[in-house]
Amino acid sequence: xxxxxxxxxxxxxxxxxxxxxxxxxxxxxxxxxxxxxxxxxxxxxxxxxxxxxxxxxxxxxxxxxxxxxxxxxxxxxxxxxxxxxxxxxxxxxxxxxxxxxxxxxxxxxxxxxxxxxxxxxxxxxxxxxxxxxxxxxxxxxxxxxxxxxxxxxxxxxxxxxxxxxxxxxxxxxxxxxxxxxxxxxxxxxxxxxxxxxxxxxxxxxxxxxxxxxxxxxxxxxxxxxxxxxxxxxxxxxxxxxxxxxxxxxxxxxxxxxxxxxxxxxxxxxxxxxxxxxxxxxxxxxxxxxxxxxxxxxxxxxxxxxxxxxxxxxxxxxxxxxxxxxxxxxxxxxxxxxxxxxxxxxxxxxxxxxxxxxxxxxxxxxxxxxxxxxxxxxxxxxxxxxxxxxxxxxxxxxxxxxxxxxxxxxxxxxxxxxxxxxxxxxxxxxxxxxxxxxxxxxxxxxxxxxxxxxxxxxxxxxxxxxxxxxxxxxxxxxxxxxxxxxxxxxxxxxxxxxxxxxxxxxxxxxxxxxxxx
Numbered sequence: 001x002x003x004x005x006x007x008x009x010x011x012x013x014x015x016x017x018x019x020x021x022x023x024x025x026x027x028x029x030x031x032x033x034x035x036x037x038x039x040x041x042x043x044x045x046x047x048x049x050x051x052x053x054x055x056x057x058x059x060x061x062x063x064x065x066x067x068x069x070x071x072x073x074x075x076x077x078x079x080x081x082x083x084x085x086x087x088x089x090x091x092x093x094x095x096x097x098x099x100x101x102x103x104x105x106x107x108x109x110x111x112x113x114x115x116x117x118x119x120x121x122x123x124x125x126x127x128x129x130x131x132x133x134x135x136x137x138x139x140x141x142x143x144x145x146x147x148x149x150x151x152x153x154x155x156x157x158x159x160x161x162x163x164x165x166x167x168x169x170x171x172x173x174x175x176x177x178x179x180x181x182x183x184x185x186x187x188x189x190x191x192x193x194x195x196x197x198x199x200x201x202x203x204x205x206x207x208x209x210x211x212x213x214x215x216x217x218x219x220x221x222x223x224x225x226x227x228x229x230x231x232x233x234x235x236x237x238x239x240x241x242x243x244x245x246x247x248x249x250x251x252x253x254x255x256x257x258x259x260x261x262x263x264x265x266x267x268x269x270x271x272x273x274x275x276x277x278x279x280x281x282x283x284x285x286x287x288x289x290x291x292x293x294x295x296x297x298x299x300x301x302x303x304x305x306x307x308x309x310x311x312x313x314x315x316x317x318x319x320x321x322x323x324x325x326x327x328x329x330x331x332x333x334x335x336x337x338x339x340x341x342x343x344x345x346x347x348x349x350x351x352x353x354x355x356x357x358x359x360x361x362x363x364x365x366x367x368x369x370x371x372x373x374x375x376x377x378x379x380x381x382x383x384x385x386x387x388x389x390x391x392x393x394x395x396x397x398x399x400x401x402x403x404x405x406x407x408x409x410x411x412x413x414x415x416x417x418x419x420x421x422x423x424x425x426x427x428x429x430x431x432x433x434x435x436x437x438x439x440x441x442x443x444x445x446x447x448x449x450x451x452x453x454x455x456x457x458x459x460x461x462x463x464x465x466x467x468x469x470x471x472x473x474x475x476x477x478x479x480x481x482x483x484x485x486x487x488x489x490x491x492x493x494x495x496x497x498x499x500x501x502x503x504x505x506x507x508x509x510x511x512x513x514x515x516x
Contacts, residue, residue: 048075109151240312
């Protein structure tokens with residue numbers, strides 16, 4: 001009897017032991033996978049955004065961080081080290097490059113104690129709660145303030161030494177952004193080289209970057225390449241548009257085919273470094289973009305071109321296809337810029353590089369489907385056209401009359417007694433009419449302008465019983481739209497759970513039949 005009891009108990013104990021072991025392995029594997037995933041995310045190419053502050057009615061730091069999280073933006077570059085914004089970024093997953101403005105180079109480059117104080121005040125005070133990843137020292141110093149060039153490397157080295165003293169030099173990189181014009185003969189890329197005027201600065205700088213595993217920061221703008229070489233460089237090559245083989249740019253020395261200008265510029269930087277015997281420094285594109293509006297001399301600064309460039313750029317980076325010279329390496333980029341800096345001086349394009357207005361409504365809508373959850377403003381099936389704030393009533397009335405007249409918008413719902421008559425004012429009626437026209441035109445680019453008094457929004461303007469065209473609302477109830485990425489993640493989690501259950505079940509079955 002005792003023997004029988006012992007024999008029947010052994011498989012049960014064995015099962016319990018194996019089940020517990022399986023759970024432990026599963027937990028450890030999950031933790032390991034999570035850590036590996038975080039490490040891979042840090043190494044993967046990414047798209048970030050520059051945040052300028054010459055913006056009227058800019059969001060508060062808290063609102064700005066919430067907006068970044070909503071848009072799934074995980075990398076930003078600041079042109080200073082704003083304490084309120086750095087504090088607001090605390091305990092988020094948003095990685096940030098902070099900057100030393102050009103006017104601070106003299107103090108930091110000539111005093112180690114000033115550099116140490118700067119690091120203590122702007123880095124140590126926030127890290128690691130705020131994920132500071134790099135410090136950009138100055139901006140295009142060699143080409144914009146050449147008199148400060150001799151101070152550039154001393155400032156960089158002083159800041160680096162201060163990071164070493166705080167044991168942060170491996171986590172936070174130090175570099176400086178350069179204009180593309182420090183390179184000459186950039187096409188074909190195989191013939192590119194740095195302007196010899198700056199060799200005395202660049203050679204020791206590149207050696208520093210190599211020694212500290214820091215990137216060469218470059219501001220690269222195919223827009224300016226096109227403007228300076230109209231008739232030579234096709235627009236499609238600048239916009240990442242699909243090309244026939246005959247339109248691809250071919251480097252006659254390497255026979256490499258270039259389908260876009262940005263890749264050629266990045267490879268030109270690699271070749272220029274190699275000519276100075278540096279081949280282990282990666283290129284980080286700290287600025288690139290396309291303006292959405294320009295003056296008469298800038299006819300190619302349009303909403304369509306800006307949308308096309310930035311949408312295709314994002315897809316290109318996330319494709320991880322590298323460049324023709326370095327297909328194994330895809331440079332990360334920071335788009336210039338997140339917000340239109342409407343306070344900047346002319347030309348018009350200077351105030352028109354942003355993807356959003358200062359109040360966070362989109363200037364235009366990127367088409368980045370397939371790039372995960374990045375940039376939630378890719379909501380082309382849920383966009384609306386409404387009146388901008390601050391427009392005078394007379395101008396607005398004229399636009400409303402056009403929309404309901406020659407524009408043939410459906411304005412029946414804003415007539416007396418109808419569901420959208422209230423609020424009975426020009427702004428409310430114009431928003432409905434503008435949106436009616438915008439939806440009628442298939443949300444086409446340029447159909448939400450009305451001489452500059454309208455803007456696109458992703459927020460449904462419907463209210464009460466007034467349902468705007470294009471809305472998914474039915475009465476006071478809204479249909480739920482599930483993010484496809486979330487669905488995929490949920491399905492993946494279910495598959496993972498199913499696999500875990502199957503393994504446990506197989507172990508159970510096996511343990512019951514194992515001889516003991």
